[in-house]
Amino acid sequence: MRVASKTELVQVGFTLNGKPVTGHAEPRMLLSDFLRQVIGATGTHVGCEHGVCGCCTLRIDGVAQRSCLVLAVQAEGLDVQTVEGISDREDAMSVLQEAFRKHHALQCGFCTPGILMSFVDFMERVPDPTEEQLRDTLSGHICRCTGYAGIMAAVIEAAETLRAARGSTDA
Amino acid sequence: MKPAAFDYYRAETLREALELRAEKRDALRIIAGGQSLGAMLNLRLVSPEGLLDISRLDELKQIEVRDGRVEVGAAVTQSQLLDWAGLREKLPFVAQALPWVGHFQTRNRGTVGGSICHGDPSSELPLALALLGGEVVLRTRRGSRRLSAGDFQLGMLTNACEDDEIVVAVSFPAGVGARGSAFREVARRHGDFAIVAIGLVVMDKGQIRLGVSGMADTPQVLELPGDIEDAAFVEQVEAFAWRLKGHTDIHASARYRRDLLRRIAPQLLSEVRQCA
Amino acid sequence: MPRDDNSPDGSEGSDRDGGAQARVLGTSHLRLEDEALLRGQGRYADDVGTSPGTLHACIIRSSVAHARIRHIETSHALAQPGVACVLTGEDVRQMSDPFLVAVKQRVDQWSLAVDRVRYVGEPVVLVVAQSRYAAEDAAELVEIEYDTLPVVVDVLEALEPDAPLLHEDVGSNEAHRRQFSYGEPDAQFEKAAHRVGLTVEYPRSSFAPMECFVVVAQYNSASAEYDILTNFQGPFSVQPVMARALRVPGSRLRLRTPADSGGSFGVKLSVFPYAVLMGLAARVCGRPVKWVEDRLEHLQSASSGPNRVSRIEAAVEADGKIQALRMENIEDYGAYLRAPMPGPLYRMQGAMTGAYDIKHLALDQRVVLTNKMPAALVRGFGGPQLYLALERLVQRIAVELELDPLEVIRRNLIQADAFPYRAAAGALYDSGDYQKAIDIAVGDGRLEALYERRDAARAAGRHYGIGFATVVEPSMSNMGYLSTLLSPEQRERSGPKNGAISMATVAVDALGSVSVTSDVTVQGQGHQTTIAQIVAQSLGLQPEQISVNLEIDTQKDRWSIAAGSYSCRFAPGAAVAVHIAAGRIRDRVARIAAKSLNVMPEEIEFGDGKVFARNNPDNAMQFARAAGTAHWSPILVPEEDEPGLQETATWEPEQLEPPNSKDQINTSLAYGFVFDICGVEIDPVTMAVRIDHYTTMHDAGRLLNPMLAEGQIRGAFVQGLSSAMYEEFVYDENGSFASGTLAEYLMPTVSEVPEIEILHIETPSPFTPLGAKGLAEGNCMSTPAAVANAVADALGVKDVPLPITPDRVNQLVAGEEPAAPEGVAEDGDGDEGRVLRGDGAFVVPAPPEEVWRSLLDPETLKVVIPGCRTVKEVAPGKMFARVSMGVGPVRGEFRADVTLANLVEHRSADLEGALDGPLGAATGQGHVTLEPRADGTLVSYRYEVKVMGKVAAVGGRMLDRAAAMIIRQFFERLASQVGDSGGAGGAIWHRLRARLGKLLGARR
Secondary structure (H helix, E strand, C coil): CEEECCCCCEEEEEEECCEEEEEEECCCCEHHHHHHHHHCCCCCCCCCCCCCCCCCEEEECCEEEEHHHCEHHHHCCCEEECHHHCCCCCCCCCHHHHHHHHCCCCCCCCCHHHHHHHHHHHHHHCCCCCHHHHHHHHCCCCCCCCCCHHHHHHHHHHHHHHHHHHHHHHC | CCCCCCEEEECCCHHHHHHHHHHHHHHEEEECCCCCHHHHHHCCCCCCCEEEECCCCHHHCCEEEECCEEEEECCCEHHHHHHCCCHHHHCHHHHHHHHHCCCHHHHCCCEHHHHHHHCCCCCHHHHHHHHHCCEEEEECCCCEEEEEHHHHEEECCEECCCCCCEEEEEEEECCCCCCCEEEEEECCCCCCCCCEEEEEEECCCCCEEEEEECCCCCCEEEEECCCCCHHHHHHHHHHHHHHHCCCCCCCCCHHHHHHHHHHHHHHHHHHHHHHC | CCCCCCCCCCCCCCCCCCCCCCCCCCCCCCCCCHHHHHCCCCCCCCCCCCCCCCEEEEEEECCCCCEEEEEEECHHHHCCCCEEEEEEHHHHHHHCCCCCCCCCCCCCCCCCCCCEECCCCCEEEEEEECCHHHHHHHHCCCEEEEEECCCCCCCCHHHCCCCCCCCHHHCCCEEEEEEEEECCHHHHHHCCCEEEEEEEEECCCCCCCCCCCEEEEEEECCCCEEEEEECCCCCCCHHHHHHHHHCCCHHHEEEECCCCCCCCCCHHHCCHHHHHHHHHHHHHHCCCEEEECCHHHHHHHCCCCCEEEEEEEEEECCCCCEEEEEEEEEEECCCCCCCCCCHHHHHCHHHCCCCECCCEEEEEEEEECCCCCCCCCCCCCCHHHHHHHHHHHHHHHHHHCCCCHHHHHHHHECCHHHCCEECCCCCEECCCCHHHHHHHHHCCCHHHHHHHHHHHHHHCCCCEEEEEEEEEEEEEECHHHHHHHCCHHHHHHHCCCCCCCEEEEEEECCCCCEEEEECCCCCCCCHHHHHHHHHHHHHCCCHHHEEEECCCECCCCCCCCCCCCCCCCHHHHHHHHHHHHHHHHHHHHHHHHHHHHCCCHHHEEEECCEEEECCEEEEEEEHHHHHHHHHHCHHHCCCCCCCCCEEEEEECCCCCCCCCCCCCCCCEEEEEEEEEEEEEEECCCCCCEEEEEEEEEEECECCCCHHHHHHHHHHHHHHHHHHHHCCCCCECCCCCECCCCCCCCCCCCHHHCCCCEEEEECCCCCCCCCCECCCCCHHHHHHHHHHHHHHHHHHCCCCCCCCCCHHHHHHHHCCCCCCCCCCCCCCCCCHHHCEEEEEEEEEECCCHHHHHHHHHCHHHHHHHCCCEEEEEEEECCEEEEEEEEEECCEEEEEEEEEEEEEEECCCEEEEEEEEEECCEEEEEEEEEEEEEECCEEEEEEEEEEEEECHHHHHCHHHHHHHHHHHHHHHHHHHHHHHHHCCCHHHHHHHHHHHHHHHHHCCCC
16 A cells, blocks of 8 residues: 655656656645646646646546646556657657647647647547547637637647558558 | 645555555545545645545456446546447446536546545436436445445435445446436536436336436436326426426526426437337 | 738748748748647746745635724744745735825725725735645634625625725725716707617626736845746836835836746736735745746636626617717726726727717716726727627617618718728727628628528527627727826826837847847737748748747836737737837848948848849848848948847837827727627527627738737637626625636637638728737627627517526526425525525424523533534633534534624524634524423524635535535534433434534534
8 A cells, every 4th residue: 555644755756758757745746736846847737726627638648637636646657648748859749739830729828738638648549530529529628819720620630640641551 | 726735545455445444434535536526625625634545446447247237346437437338238328428527538537436426416427326226335344235326325415435435336227228318418518517417218117217417416316107198297397397496506597407407308208209 | 111012811922023032921920939839848937947945825815805804813824834924914014005006096905905805815815835735734724803894796786875885085986987078979969869778787707818827026135126027918017016016116126027928818917916915025035935826816816807887878860870979887896996997998988989980979987896806907908898888789779770780880880981080089090991891791692691590590480690790999009098087187287198119129140140029928929920920021031030039027128118918019019119120120231231242222132041132133142141240340331330230119109199188089009890790599498599600800900920810819709709608707795706616617618619700801000010900809899799789689688698698598588487386495596605594493302491501501512513623602692613514525624703692581592603714704693582382492593694715606506505504403403412411312412413423524
């Protein structure tokens, strides 16, 4: 049994974007705060701290979820992926990120990392999504700037591009 | 909004969890997916002494069909249940209701057990439990018991779990609703807490059950003869609406909720009868 | 200087023409900002590193709407390890001055409540500790005692003579009133063929951004200087307000803004009181202090647009021509007026007649205070409030005079040949062709098709309606607009205020790389990209080669009080300053190159990174080389030019004059036009309003980047839709705030947003060299009006309450409800989460004397009050208790004061109680009567409890149950306790207690 007392600063370690990270945290420290304040991975943003806005969404073991509703200690030993890990190339971004840029799918950019992480998960799980399914996935995020049209255009195109790429490798 | 300090325990086996529960009792709150409890912790609406994390217990992550029942482990996420191959066939009503539970991102971590235990008066899974005649399986170090929905769901956010018990599974009769099931939810935005959530199921023996979440402190179910005439059904629904009464909050009035029930219930009945 | 190509299209770049620069400005160039943001490398204010030893702040906010602060006990909090300081209003009052306000009234406000709190959420105490977590822990130990005062929440009730006063020194809740008359409105109304009028209410909401306020403050005691980094958006006229509050000269308040900001929409003007507060905290603690606002705080207290009641009336001819308007605007600014309020009331002043040629106007402008969050600018900034009233009126004219609404609009529009058009109240509309815009919008069979859809829906028995909205969208405010609230004599005395300065600096370094700074703050609109396009266009470079830094530093940058991003000042303002500065650089480089290339400067062209002779493109040099000459070889620079290569341009358009002696004021520089057509259908089951069709036509002059323009329009549309249908700050009659979390305060997700059609025309502004007008606020102004008009048409009603929720539509449409069966009580009025009333009676198997004794006995009460930890009698009939109570998992610790009064021994008593704790506050009154009966005593009770604070805001749904259960349980336990002395009740009592204890989560 993993035990951490409330007054203890425990060492929390997990894999972040493919690399091991560790830091100290109280048991109550939120994963969103741990990433931002202890590890310095500030790409994951905090918008509400009650699980509604979606800004803090990241992947744990591939599954997109709200990091403001996860304790840092709950991520121990697991595989965490954040927006900084979507593209590991300096000279190019992922298909999804390029599509966002092309379709003006971001303005202030604050909600964007969370949305990207949701779709990285979703597009892996559902390789041939309908527009309705994409819209449903996006509905778990609030954006105040774009009016969503650019984001929908981006994810529709990204899904299409990925589908075509798979098609050509299958051939 | 940061939680108050608590001790954290992550059990590696169910046995460990039950031992700890027996020792700490109500000084512990149990966290599975944290989609309800996490927000309350952050808001400091709850400040437990200790938190017992059962989210990694494999024993609680199984979905099994046994003796005509579907036993869903308490730590099975809503996404996992939604993706379960047997869902449409064995739990058709749950298949209809589950997409309305929160969003993709919250279903990915929120658990079936957690939703049932939390007992929000407008939520869908507690409605399914009551409507389908489901049960909750509770265990202590020493033994286990099963409670029906009505015996488990005592009131708003309140259940009958004793302070040395852990809910380990949620159990539904398999195949109920195969003869007909319909679900409708009305909310301000997609994925919001329901203003009302209404389900209608034709039971195996033909009788009809109409269930409503969002109007009383717990889901309420009305059982009617399967051959009930439309006019009589409407009368029954009218009386039911007044019994439930509904409440007024920032999103909707009690009157509006009653009107929704009045309009939707007959539609669900039609839907179900057309499919029959 | 050469004028840039005006033609609009979305192409990425047209063909070259003999080596000339491919067109960059006016194209949909992709954003330079995006890659960093997409990679999670944004630098928002909470992302940037802080100095070691930076402390963290947490604010304790009022849980009551109006009260005197009797006492604040900070000692327990201060004793916590890791707590650096705790500040109260008294500390702040000693260290700082109240904020300046435009209105000359004593509505003093400091950065913490002083003596009194006036709205739920008002900052009362600041706790600074080593982490936010620790600060919140310490905050729970601070005890605040309030003497509550009566509350007024409704803006009209606040005007009544016996209304509770927000600020005694003002003498009334009306902090300002001025009446204006332009033309001869009274005479017109006298002889009008018809009068059409209505009262319109614009609701209270914001456009809450995803990133909340952030402040990092430092104080350097050696130089007596504050250094504050905050995601403040401007206007920078507020910097002096902060400096004055901090009692330092402006040069000793270094205000810095971050590289990125997570949206603002006007809201991040209102971070400034917090910047002052954290500055004071840094000074007290001797270390930097950081504060990151959380969402709960933001919803309660960050900012809100003002709600407004407009009584509007038109004097109309039979054919719908409006001869005169009368408007009484009663605007609710909440508990305090913060600079630069009452901005929204006066921002539209010159343009109150909108798109219509109305020569006679009477205005009554009234500013009212209530016990709600202070209101300030949000996107739209007075436009949404105005146009809801004006456009509803125009539709009403059509309805009452039985005319076609579009005909009424057309009859009144300003003619295309009237520009520049001087409106009755002083606005000088620069350009426009409203008729053409509308013709295009309704053309191509669009409107006809919509009429057909409507007719078909109605034939099928469904509610379908069409609404229009016509909006003149001002951009770039005249800083003197607020002085319109003074009389001409007062303005004479204080000196004229006017103008709007924009500044930009373009610099080219020794390697020929170009960098730009300007006086706009970043909020996500793509200013950097547009600026890069402007400069690249001028200098023949690619936007990717232009570095743009918009992190403002008041100690190092050129800035004026007009600086910031607000009121759409970028396109007609800062962009022009950039253009002018770039043009000057271009001219200087041309002069340098001309010497080298041996041609006249007029023959020099820029393109493709080169500088060349127009008639002989091979006679060229690299831009970098030509520019570098200014650094490396100043001797080659023409005498009239300075060495180095940097230009700062200040752009101040001449049209922005001060208000004249007739109170006419040109409130903005440029005026765009928006025309919306909205078709709605009402869902017959849910009564939800569904947007079936939406066309929005925009004329924003020249579009600098069509892609960014469309992004702004779409964003504004969703915000306008949100105001019309979702977002609202709800207060109950006790001032309790109900919109506590994002589950209560609703912002649309993608599922709530319909497809819209966007159309454009361009009538460039003659008042700016670029011809571009601002366009980001348009749909915030037009969409609520268009939706309201469509719903009015669908339902055939005059009053459309906003936000138009399904419940409200249901109330309008559903008619009389079937009668309730016998015995069913009436519905509560929705305050059930906030005001709880109840009564009951039961029999206690004991004589009245025993029951009476128990009620007065603290030992009994300790057992009987659910979750009670301690009770002590502090005076006869007065008890103090500590109680832990809740429902289900939600539990909190409360301090309770209970007083028994009006005692009639053994017969009756009044109870008064006040509860307070981190979860909220409650006040209650009850009455108990004892009557002797054969089987004991009949105990009858009734109670009324008002609940406020976090639990009320957040858990309203839970609260009524909790309170009802607790109160019922109190009396049941009393009965059991008293009956217990008889012995038989004991066992029952223990079982009852066990069961109920579990239900309430009360600790034994």
